[in-house]
Structures are given as structure tokens and as C-alpha cells.
Amino acid sequence: MSTRERIVETALTLFNQQGSGVVSTNHIAAACGISPGNLYYHFRNKEEIIRAIFHQLTRVGAEEYLAINAARPPETAAAVTAMLDTFVMVQRFNWRYRFFKRELTVLLHHDPLLAAEFAEVHRSHRQMVHDAIARSVGEGFIAPLADEELTLFVEELWLIILFWLNYLEVGGEEVNDATLARGNAVLMSALRPHLTAPAREALAAVKTKER
Structure with missing residues (x-):
């Protein structure tokens, strides 16, 4: 590991433990x-370190997402499994970078460069959710939606995916397998009204297999 990489990893650990506001560059050094x-x-400063952490989480997150979704076969059972696996992956990933989730609004307010980069990535990731839903419609997994309905549905899913950990923490709950599974249940509750009959059957088969 290079010195630069060690600085980033050390800063991430300290920020997660203490919050970025109380950790100085001297503490990191x-x-x-x-x-x-x-x-x-x-x-040059702590803001550059935080941006480097953001670049890392963006790159690694994209790699992990693609590992789950890129090669999945166009089958309803595979689509259901991929969606559930993706949610858990994202939440575990967010927990690794939890200071960023906790302090997001403040970090963006104090660093215009980070805010601009985050806005671009945020739009890109929301588009990924949109494309995943559109793909699922084409595969017969999700029932067809009008454009406005699709936009609202994507926003609903994106809010659950993006802020489930925040919801747990502000409620004083631990982040563990049980609360992540509950998040999956919330996500499926939002999805279920839009599932086609074959998708519901595939979901039931997946649940039966997991028992």
C-alpha cells in the first residue's frame, strides 16, 4: 500500500470512528x-482527502454493483435475487463509508468541488436504478409504467437504497444482518405492487429455497 493509499484508509477509519469535523490532518499524519x-x-488539506475517499467509494461501489448485475441472465428469479443482493451490498458498502453518509449535507455544503462531483455521481446512480427498472419491465419482471409513474417509482426505490442506514441510525438501531434484512423487506414492499405474476412466482420460489 502506498503512502497516499495509507493516508486515505487511515483517514476513513478515523472519520468513521470520530467524525471528520474533529479529525485534523495532524491526527491523520x-x-x-x-x-x-x-x-x-x-x-493539500483535509477536503482533498475527503474527495479522495469519495473517489474510492464511487469506483469500488461501481465495481461491486457490476459484479452482481452485469452478467445476470434475463430471468425473473435472477432479477429478484440480483435486486435483493444489490440492496444488501449497497448497505454494507455504505457502512464502510458511514461518516460520508452521516455528514453528507455538511460535507457538500462546505466543499463546492465535492458537491459538484457528488451531484454528477448521484444523477448517474439514480439513472442506473432507472435503467435497471426499465430493463426489468422489458424482461417482464416489472409491470409497464407510464413515464411519470416510472420516475416516481425510481425515486421511491432510490430513497430507500440511499438512506436506509441513516434511518436506522437516527432511530438508535444497530446496523446488522437483521436490520439489513428488514431494509430488504421494505424495498420488496415498494416493489411488490409492480411485480408481474411470473416475478411474484419467482420471488416465492427464491424465498422457499432460502428456508
Whole structure:
């Protein structure tokens, strides 16, 4: 691991533990076992470190999403399984970068560069959800939707995916397998009215197999 990578990983650990607001570049350098000058050789300030963490989470998140979804066969059972697997993957992934989720509004408010980058990624990811639903309509997994209905449905799903961890934490709940499974149930509750009969049958088969 390079010094730059070590700085990013150390900062991520400290931010998750303490919050980015109370962690200084000197704290990060000390935890890395390097001088502040060495840290500043790689990053001019803490904002640059946070942006580097954001770049990492964007890249790794896309890789993990594609690993689940890119090669799945066009079958309703596979579509159901991929959607459930994706939700759990995203939540576990978000937990790894939980400081960013917790502090999102403040971080974007204080760093216009980060805000611009996040807005672009946010639009891209929401489009991915839109495309996944449109693909599922084409495969007969989701019932056809009018354009306005599709937009609202995508926003509903995106809100659940994006903010489930925040919902748990503000309610004083732990993030664990049980609460992630409950998030999956909430997601499926939003999906179920839009499922076609073959998709409902496939979902029932998946649940039976899991028992």
C-alpha cells in the first residue's frame, strides 16, 4: 500500500470512528506514522482527502454493483435475487463509508468541488436504478409504467437504497444482518405492487429455497 493509499484508509477509519469535523490532518499524519509535511506532499488539506475517499467509494461501489448485475441472465428469479443482493451490498458498502453518509449535507455544503462531483455521481446512480427498472419491465419482471409513474417509482426505490442506514441510525438501531434484512423487506414492499405474476412466482420460489 502506498503512502497516499495509507493516508486515505487511515483517514476513513478515523472519520468513521470520530467524525471528520474533529479529525485534523495532524491526527491523520500521526495515526499513519508520518510527518504532517509528508501528508501535505500528497494532500493539500483535509477536503482533498475527503474527495479522495469519495473517489474510492464511487469506483469500488461501481465495481461491486457490476459484479452482481452485469452478467445476470434475463430471468425473473435472477432479477429478484440480483435486486435483493444489490440492496444488501449497497448497505454494507455504505457502512464502510458511514461518516460520508452521516455528514453528507455538511460535507457538500462546505466543499463546492465535492458537491459538484457528488451531484454528477448521484444523477448517474439514480439513472442506473432507472435503467435497471426499465430493463426489468422489458424482461417482464416489472409491470409497464407510464413515464411519470416510472420516475416516481425510481425515486421511491432510490430513497430507500440511499438512506436506509441513516434511518436506522437516527432511530438508535444497530446496523446488522437483521436490520439489513428488514431494509430488504421494505424495498420488496415498494416493489411488490409492480411485480408481474411470473416475478411474484419467482420471488416465492427464491424465498422457499432460502428456508
